[in-house]
């Protein structure tokens with residue numbers, strides 16, 4: 001069965017009944033996606049010709065009344081059709097590979113937050129903001145986002161230990177320096193768009209700082225001069241980490257403004273009280289022309305997305321990495 005993908009004018013072959021997002025990804029069509037459950041709205045595309053099955057209509061958000069708009073992750077294709085995908089301004093496709101890496105450091109950074117440094121057997125190509133699947137054992141594997149840059153000697157990850165979490169418990173109790181980890185990646189579409197010249201909104205919830213740091217580090221390393229507003233949302237001061245890195249980035253990039261926003265226990269001299277969504281709503285009348293990188297817990301990412309859309313940002317300019325639970 002053929003699916004004609006526009007505006008790429010590319011025909012991809014797929015078996016009847018295939019999930020549209022799976023088919024596009026298998027054919028390496030550059031597609032942004034995040035939640036895989038019809039909630040975040042990122043993988044929106046249009047059906048120009050033919051019929052498709054909409055597997056998750058009840059869960060879908062209204063799609064702006066766009067004719068033929070569907071969410072690829074919720075769509076199943078049973079007959080030849082023509083699909084229009086959003087034109088990626090900057091598609092980067094690094095082939096995902098599997099490599100072994102050694103744990104070289106596992107350091108506490110704040111309550112329940114560890115910094116994990118891995119030395120890969122061979123360098124991994126990725127774009128700032130992407131993630132990898134880390135398999136500590138065959139039964140302990142989860143995605144984690146790179147905080148550093150491609151070309152760094154070590155891969156850096158920030159892990160928030162989740163109470164009674166299967167992989168969290170393994171990292172906290174079993175993992176040791178010198179252990180081998182299987183790294184599969186890179187994955188994810190919330191990578192830095194280097195051709196964008198306008199302002200950038202970065203929003204990190206807790207260890208969502210990892211991909212956001214990577215994005216800002218990437219912007220600075222590429223000589224981008226864009227104004228960047230970075231909101232770092234935390235529940236309490238116990239979770240606070242990374243300020244020295246943010247200060248260093250501010251020195252290197254004076255157009256970077258950092259807002260640390262705490263739900264409770266904020267120090268009013270240096271931090272803001274409340275939620276990142278409130279802080280963004282207070283600070284910005286309009287986000288028209290901005291690009292946004294939203295990383296962290298799904299509720300934070302989803303509510304920030306709604307605020308940003310309400311302030312006029314284009315949906316295709318939102319690059320989100322929501323840390324959805326993976327299950328086993």
Ligand SMILES: Cc1cc2nc3c(=O)[nH]c(=O)nc-3n(C[C@H](O)[C@H](O)[C@H](O)COP(=O)(O)OP(=O)(O)OC[C@H]3O[C@@H](n4cnc5c(N)ncnc54)[C@H](O)[C@@H]3O)c2cc1C
Pocket residue numbers: 131142143144145146157158159160161162163164165166167168169188207208210211297321322323324325326327
């Ligand atoms: C694309 C992607 C990138 C990610 N990047 C990072 C990263 O850079 N840093 C990081 O710390 N995490 C990241 N995560 C989350 C991470 O993959 C795991 O989901 C998390 O570490 C919990 O795994 P676990 O096995 O310990 O918990 P599980 O055994 O899977 O879950 C145990 C219980 O913990 C709760 N829970 C699970 N996940 C979370 C969560 N994220 N927040 C709060 N409660 C939760 C649930 O109630 C669940 O019942 C990412 C997730 C995705 C999808």
